[in-house]
Amino acid sequence: MTQLTLGRVTADRDRLRRLLQDYGVYLGVAVLLLVNVAFTPHFLSAENFRTQAVQVAPVLIVALGMALAIGTEGVDLSVGSVMALATSLVSLYLGYGPWIALLVAVAGGLVVGLANGSLIAFVGVQPIVATLALMVAGRGLALVLLPQLKQVHDPGMAALGSGAVLGVPYLVLIAAGLALLTAFVVRRTTFGRQLLALGDSRPAARLAGLPVRRVLILVYAASGAFAAVAGVLATARLTASDPTSLGTLMELSAITAVVVGGTPLSGGRVRIGGTVAGAVLIQLLTATLIKHDLPPSWTQIAQAVVIVLAVYAARERGKR
Amino acid sequence: EDDAAADKKPAAQGGSGGAAAASGTGAGGRTCTLDAFGGKKLDLKNATVGFSQSEKEANPFRIAETASLKAEAEKRGIKLLTANGQSQFSKQISDVQDLIAKGADLLVIAPLNSDGWQPVLSSARARHIPIVTVDRKINGTACKDYVSFIGSDFVEQGRRAADRMIEATGGKGELAILLGAAGNNVTTERTKGFEQRIEEKAPGLKVVFQQTGEFSREKGQSVTEQLIQSKPGIDGIYAENDEMGLGAVNALKGAGKQPGDVKIVTVDGTRSAVQGIVDGWIDGVIESNPRFGPLAFQTLDAFTKGQKVPQDIVIKDSAYTKDNAKADLAKAY
Amino acid sequence: MLSVTGISKTFPGVRALDGVDFTARAGEVHALIGENGAGKSTLIKVLTGVYRPDPGEGTMTYDGAEAAFATPLEAQHAGISTIYQEVNLVPLMSVARNLFLGREPRGRLGLIDFRRMHRAADEALRELGVRVDVRRPLRELGVGAQQMVALARAVSVDARVVIMDEPTSSLEPREVRTLFGVIRMLRERGIAVVYVSHRLEELYEICDAVTVLRDGRAVHTGPMAGLDRLRLVSLMLGREAGEVREEGRTEFTGGHQVTDAEPVLSARKLTARHHLREVGLDVRPGEVVGLGGLLGSGRSGTAKAIAGALPLDSGTVVVAGAPVRTGSTPAAIRAGISLLPEDRKAEGIVPGLSVRENIALAALPRLSRFGLVDEARIDRIVDTFIQRLRIKAAGPHQKVGELSGGNQQKVLLARWLAMHPKVLLLDEPTRGIDVGAKAEVQRLIDELAADGLGVLLISSDMEELIEGADRIVVLKDGAVVEELTGEAVTADRLMRAIATAPVGGPA
Amino acid sequence: MTTADVRDPAPQAVGAEEAAVDAPRPAERLSALAQQHGALVTLVLAVLAAALTFEPFLTADNLQNMALSSAFLAVVALGMTFVIVTGGIDLSVGSLFALGGVLAAWGSQYGTAVALLLPLAVCGLIGVLNGVLIARSRLAPFIVTLAAMLGARGLLLAVTDEGSQTYLVDKSTFFAALGQGRLLGVGVPVWIALVLFAAGALVLRRTRFGQYVYAVGGNEDAAALMGAPVARTKITVYTLSGLCAGLAGALNAAWLVSGVTILGSGMELEAISAVVIGGTLLTGGSGFLSGSLVGVLLLKVIQNVINQIGSLDSAYQQVVSGAFLAVVVIAQTWLGRRGRRT
Numbered sequence A: 001m002t003q004l005t006l007g008r009v010t011a012d013r014d015r016l017r018r019l020l021q022d023y024g025v026y027l028g029v030a031v032l033l034l035v036n037v038a039f040t041p042h043f044l045s046a047e048n049f050r051t052q053a054v055q056v057a058p059v060l061i062v063a064l065g066m067a068l069a070i071g072t073e074g075v076d077l078s079v080g081s082v083m084a085l086a087t088s089l090v091s092l093y094l095g096y097g098p099w100i101a102l103l104v105a106v107a108g109g110l111v112v113g114l115a116n117g118s119l120i121a122f123v124g125v126q127p128i129v130a131t132l133a134l135m136v137a138g139r140g141l142a143l144v145l146l147p148q149l150k151q152v153h154d155p156g157m158a159a160l161g162s163g164a165v166l167g168v169p170y171l172v173l174i175a176a177g178l179a180l181l182t183a184f185v186v187r188r189t190t191f192g193r194q195l196l197a198l199g200d201s202r203p204a205a206r207l208a209g210l211p212v213r214r215v216l217i218l219v220y221a222a223s224g225a226f227a228a229v230a231g232v233l234a235t236a237r238l239t240a241s242d243p244t245s246l247g248t249l250m251e252l253s254a255i256t257a258v259v260v261g262g263t264p265l266s267g268g269r270v271r272i273g274g275t276v277a278g279a280v281l282i283q284l285l286t287a288t289l290i291k292h293d294l295p296p297s298w299t300q301i302a303q304a305v306v307i308v309l310a311v312y313a314a315r316e317r318g319k320r
Numbered sequence B: 001e002d003d004a005a006a007d008k009k010p011a012a013q014g015g016s017g018g019a020a021a022a023s024g025t026g027a028g029g030r031t032c033t034l035d036a037f038g039g040k041k042l043d044l045k046n047a048t049v050g051f052s053q054s055e056k057e058a059n060p061f062r063i064a065e066t067a068s069l070k071a072e073a074e075k076r077g078i079k080l081l082t083a084n085g086q087s088q089f090s091k092q093i094s095d096v097q098d099l100i101a102k103g104a105d106l107l108v109i110a111p112l113n114s115d116g117w118q119p120v121l122s123s124a125r126a127r128h129i130p131i132v133t134v135d136r137k138i139n140g141t142a143c144k145d146y147v148s149f150i151g152s153d154f155v156e157q158g159r160r161a162a163d164r165m166i167e168a169t170g171g172k173g174e175l176a177i178l179l180g181a182a183g184n185n186v187t188t189e190r191t192k193g194f195e196q197r198i199e200e201k202a203p204g205l206k207v208v209f210q211q212t213g214e215f216s217r218e219k220g221q222s223v224t225e226q227l228i229q230s231k232p233g234i235d236g237i238y239a240e241n242d243e244m245g246l247g248a249v250n251a252l253k254g255a256g257k258q259p260g261d262v263k264i265v266t267v268d269g270t271r272s273a274v275q276g277i278v279d280g281w282i283d284g285v286i287e288s289n290p291r292f293g294p295l296a297f298q299t300l301d302a303f304t305k306g307q308k309v310p311q312d313i314v315i316k317d318s319a320y321t322k323d324n325a326k327a328d329l330a331k332a333y
Numbered sequence C: 001m002l003s004v005t006g007i008s009k010t011f012p013g014v015r016a017l018d019g020v021d022f023t024a025r026a027g028e029v030h031a032l033i034g035e036n037g038a039g040k041s042t043l044i045k046v047l048t049g050v051y052r053p054d055p056g057e058g059t060m061t062y063d064g065a066e067a068a069f070a071t072p073l074e075a076q077h078a079g080i081s082t083i084y085q086e087v088n089l090v091p092l093m094s095v096a097r098n099l100f101l102g103r104e105p106r107g108r109l110g111l112i113d114f115r116r117m118h119r120a121a122d123e124a125l126r127e128l129g130v131r132v133d134v135r136r137p138l139r140e141l142g143v144g145a146q147q148m149v150a151l152a153r154a155v156s157v158d159a160r161v162v163i164m165d166e167p168t169s170s171l172e173p174r175e176v177r178t179l180f181g182v183i184r185m186l187r188e189r190g191i192a193v194v195y196v197s198h199r200l201e202e203l204y205e206i207c208d209a210v211t212v213l214r215d216g217r218a219v220h221t222g223p224m225a226g227l228d229r230l231r232l233v234s235l236m237l238g239r240e241a242g243e244v245r246e247e248g249r250t251e252f253t254g255g256h257q258v259t260d261a262e263p264v265l266s267a268r269k270l271t272a273r274h275h276l277r278e279v280g281l282d283v284r285p286g287e288v289v290g291l292g293g294l295l296g297s298g299r300s301g302t303a304k305a306i307a308g309a310l311p312l313d314s315g316t317v318v319v320a321g322a323p324v325r326t327g328s329t330p331a332a333i334r335a336g337i338s339l340l341p342e343d344r345k346a347e348g349i350v351p352g353l354s355v356r357e358n359i360a361l362a363a364l365p366r367l368s369r370f371g372l373v374d375e376a377r378i379d380r381i382v383d384t385f386i387q388r389l390r391i392k393a394a395g396p397h398q399k400v401g402e403l404s405g406g407n408q409q410k411v412l413l414a415r416w417l418a419m420h421p422k423v424l425l426l427d428e429p430t431r432g433i434d435v436g437a438k439a440e441v442q443r444l445i446d447e448l449a450a451d452g453l454g455v456l457l458i459s460s461d462m463e464e465l466i467e468g469a470d471r472i473v474v475l476k477d478g479a480v481v482e483e484l485t486g487e488a489v490t491a492d493r494l495m496r497a498i499a500t501a502p503v504g505g506p507a
Numbered sequence D: 001m002t003t004a005d006v007r008d009p010a011p012q013a014v015g016a017e018e019a020a021v022d023a024p025r026p027a028e029r030l031s032a033l034a035q036q037h038g039a040l041v042t043l044v045l046a047v048l049a050a051a052l053t054f055e056p057f058l059t060a061d062n063l064q065n066m067a068l069s070s071a072f073l074a075v076v077a078l079g080m081t082f083v084i085v086t087g088g089i090d091l092s093v094g095s096l097f098a099l100g101g102v103l104a105a106w107g108s109q110y111g112t113a114v115a116l117l118l119p120l121a122v123c124g125l126i127g128v129l130n131g132v133l134i135a136r137s138r139l140a141p142f143i144v145t146l147a148a149m150l151g152a153r154g155l156l157l158a159v160t161d162e163g164s165q166t167y168l169v170d171k172s173t174f175f176a177a178l179g180q181g182r183l184l185g186v187g188v189p190v191w192i193a194l195v196l197f198a199a200g201a202l203v204l205r206r207t208r209f210g211q212y213v214y215a216v217g218g219n220e221d222a223a224a225l226m227g228a229p230v231a232r233t234k235i236t237v238y239t240l241s242g243l244c245a246g247l248a249g250a251l252n253a254a255w256l257v258s259g260v261t262i263l264g265s266g267m268e269l270e271a272i273s274a275v276v277i278g279g280t281l282l283t284g285g286s287g288f289l290s291g292s293l294v295g296v297l298l299l300k301v302i303q304n305v306i307n308q309i310g311s312l313d314s315a316y317q318q319v320v321s322g323a324f325l326a327v328v329v330i331a332q333t334w335l336g337r338r339g340r341r342t
């Protein structure tokens, strides 16, 4: 009798734990929302939500590409520098019209991504080092192309940065669209399956004849392109190209969003919904701390604690 | 000072136009001579001067600063060695030591941080290499560890910004400060001066918000966006450099505010910020002049000839307001 | 010595052990048998502190006192030494370091005395008939040799209980003999041995007692002697003795309808430094060609080379008349070559993906349109194979990593059969598979051959090789030394071919 | 072949194993050597090239400067090497370096013991925390140490009044002498770094703990099944890394005679680069300390050379260092792969 109830209790606790593991991020977002609604003045306004969504959009877009890289048991440290490169390219090519500039910038991101991917897939360099090299060189290149901040006067870019459809800013629409696209690719396509398989077991994927190199290259190319898109959007929002500071530490924010969202760094699994929630969680946390005017020391420590808590909740249980 | 920006190439290259001018270093100021410092006379024309820059030349301030020194060296026909610390303090320390090892007879340093120069100072001292620090001070004994400091008084800049703010707001209301990067002397001093003066002169003004914008436009914009959501009634924003101020303008525009709704005062004097005054968004820009070239070489020249030079050469920074912005736009860097 | 009563272990969704009683006595070799997934490995892991048993159920006593090990280390300190299923050593470390990890001989200042360690390692291995440079990384050894290192490690400590989970699955008859010698020595020393194997003959030869597990329950415990083979199998499978045919023999019918057609696979002069020297062989449609040889003789290397997984210095592979680009797995697969790799844990399964995804993995491009996966078709194929191969899983969505070893192997087979290959390279296909499943796999090989597939079979089970293959190519030191055909395919001839063939010199 | 002198219990049991006994071919040994010591070869070449091109390069002053400024990064890289060999990573070292310096400078007013022990205690504790979260709670090292990086930076800001306070070290104390002093003409920090490296190498190569470090990095599950104390080993290496970063920070503070608050950002990547350039695999299980030392020196020499050239634009400097990193890593991976083909 006691045994039976005991069994049920552990089963229940097990289920709860698994729920927490899978939906912990969403819970975290909900908690932060509630806390803000209760304690932050003027929080419940459309304008405020728009602000948070617009601010999180570039981080989210970068995080989507990062999630793919992490799914292959890799990582892309070059994303921040790619954003800088993109912003430089936008300024340089804006003379040919915003579309050309945008295309050139994304192409730049793709090229960096392809370089990353080739280093990783063909030479066999470890992702963290390969992308570290391009992280250093990429920002240098961005500064060589555009040595200092430059104002962007193009009306098209300005509209991209601040325009909206039915009250939803373009930035948010683009980020949401890319998130859906990524989720679709991961779930429904051959490419997505192959990505997960090779992230889980590279040798097995190789022997099963999967196009390991192609998938890796595509993943890093996608990550580069996404980072470039984020760079373009950030430029549009800022109405200026600032290769010095745009995207600094972005790699860490993006990785945090992905991991807090429940995608393990060990590869083989990608959670896009979680990544979105992870990015939103970090954004809300920062917003809360700023709105309550807490000193930077608090901000940093609070972020550290939240990251650990979120990852702790989502952790894979040991086998015992 | 720090990361500032303009969308056009700095008009004033090097020594031309707007060069920093010393002020208020009258008889009362302490001086230094070659004898007191120790070391030999030398002819500046045949000497090698090492210049250590702290950050990448990617913002108008640093660009103008480096260009001014290079131009002056060229004008005087002096061999100038340069190095860039890339915002990494340890690197700047090694940089200066490399300059010494490469044979610099004199050093001009734009320090990233005021403290932590002991190793460099001892190496230089052992070789009697005179050091002139520009834009930021090195904490040490003047005329022993280094010869002179040429630069602005950041606390004073903060005070003058406060004066502008009081004037703009009429001495009443709620203020926000966009701080520079944490741990930076410039941030600390510009905040100190501002807060002091507000407290003294305008008890009606309250600082209700202080968050770092890390001297960057993007951060300045993001932080201001949060600010105007949670404190819609804010009356004034003091940005510790032009970049963050311009970010704040972006945020205000995005929130549908009109020029003048929120008073903005910034420090630096870049062209974009001064343009901001012309456009009505910004109410005052306190200048921080980067063109140290002529003064620095003048000081070194005098010093190596054995003449007296002041230990502290505080630059007279001008300010831009609605009255002079349009006329002086060309003077901005 | 070591005993458990009423012990259980539950994984999410699976009750792997259900009130099991088990006792290992000093000086006794105790067999632990059961179908794939019966819970043998789980029991062993519970005994040795890898897994914690379900709380509140059952007890464990060791050496007369109640005991519970929190970690494998504790169990080791208590004198229980274990060889786990699948080799578990550190590939990047040297052989000697692996052998002595955690108990390195130390000299002055507590620093490790490598000279002594290397000497001791060399001796320990040589006693088992293995001669390698103990300073070289373990990964340079074949799976079999690695297994011998694990054995050496297990017996070189002063253990009171030695547990072996399928130690012979990668061993050659000769190594098996050595192993049995070791086991007898252990028994004489009064050590309790727990022995897991799917090879029934071995059990009869070496074991004193037996416990049969079925679906996580201990269904029989008793002395080995006098236990009828048929009864043993019926206990394992849970079917009446009458239903069980004489299993444990191979299921091969022998002799396939080999047409005289052009070979579907022909490999010529495959050469890879340190692995292969001018290896050549033909496989005709409907033919099962065996690859014979000792550990490290290059059998796996040959298979990998044909499948494009081993870069070649020279050589050609032709499938159905068309040359295949060597050194590229995708190219080989496109040409119709499928390889079931030897090391299924490292190179076969994708542990985090489900049974379903694993089966569909290689065939994905065919099962999708415009890069989009056709879920319905996958479901159909997966269901078919789960039934046909009787894969025992909680469902198609269970992670493959959670399946028992044998079932993992079946999933891999399914993956390759779903490709409709022209040539199937099977590297130890029945390793670690229980009698029932083994028979099925063997029957399947027959069927596939009958369907006109060319099969290359590698097996350390000599009986399996002889009965299954129509022709055996014997390798030694990476070169073909002899080819046995027709009447010559006998154990005797194979042994002789391996033993007497000249060393060196390409075939 | 060494068959002749070998006692052979089972005459036929001489499979391919005997092939494994033969010595590796000279070409292979060369490539293995080049792989292991690729960084050293590059370093020697770089030094030679620099010495021939730039006259001031080989002066005692210049060498002394390079050695001294390498010493701090080297101590950080020492701890990092242990972490990376276990297959982990420690991103918190940069923040801990800065925090250690600030704490040491603050503590120096109470004497040398406090100046050294305080940063060691705090940074060591953060290291323990990292280790426990990684080993016991099985969280990914990358993310745990990332959080620690933020947390330690926050702590630093908290103890320096949001960065506005710089604590100074009294130049006349023994603590300052640890940074400033010279022994046989070489700076004390250099000696400390060398001694630590020698001790570290001994621990890594010749102790049981060292073997565990390799085993955990090589195959964690197997190591656990072989009875290695996996959790304890991991906690120890992260603690060690925290201690090294704290000590390096303290020594650096003694050298600069102040607890500079803006130090250390990007240092984690520098340390990781040094370790990887030194031939340690980021995947764990393989690596050696002398390599990390060479990696640190290589980075410093490159920086020095860039300064010797002098005229390079700051943006180009970054491009050059990135490209250099790529070239070294490619060369190493390529050599490594050839070595592994056997």
Ligand SMILES: Nc1ncnc2c1ncn2[C@@H]1O[C@H](COP(=O)(O)OP(=O)(O)OP(=O)(O)O)[C@@H](O)[C@H]1O
Pocket (backbone or CB within 6 Å): A319, C011, C012, C014, C015, C016, C034, C035, C036, C037, C038, C039, C040, C041, C042, C043, C085, C401, C402, C403, C404, C405, C406, C407, C432, C434
């Ligand atoms: N980590 C795990 N998580 C979930 N289920 C598991 C896990 N390990 C084992 N199982 C399940 O427990 C059951 C027993 O597995 P076990 O490995 O003990 O079988 P076995 O008797 O050793 O089989 P084999 O002969 O194939 O090695 C299987 O159904 C397996 O799927």
Ligand SMILES: Nc1ncnc2c1ncn2[C@@H]1O[C@H](COP(=O)(O)OP(=O)(O)OP(=O)(O)O)[C@@H](O)[C@H]1O
Pocket (backbone or CB within 6 Å): C139, C140, C141, C142, C143, C144, C145, C274, C275, C293, C294, C295, C296, C297, C298, C299, C300, C301, C302, C342, C477, C478, D016, D019, D020, D342
């Ligand atoms: N001549 C050799 N020199 C060094 N190593 C060898 C040699 N031959 C084989 N090996 C090693 O032995 C291992 C096993 O070789 P291979 O897999 O080709 O043979 P096998 O007959 O299938 O052996 P096993 O049954 O152990 O798998 C390979 O990993 C290879 O590195």
Ligand SMILES: [Mg+2]
Pocket (backbone or CB within 6 Å): C040, C041, C042, C085, C165, C404, C405
């Ligand atoms: Mg098993």
Ligand SMILES: [Mg+2]
Pocket (backbone or CB within 6 Å): C299, C300, C301, C342, C427
């Ligand atoms: Mg084999």
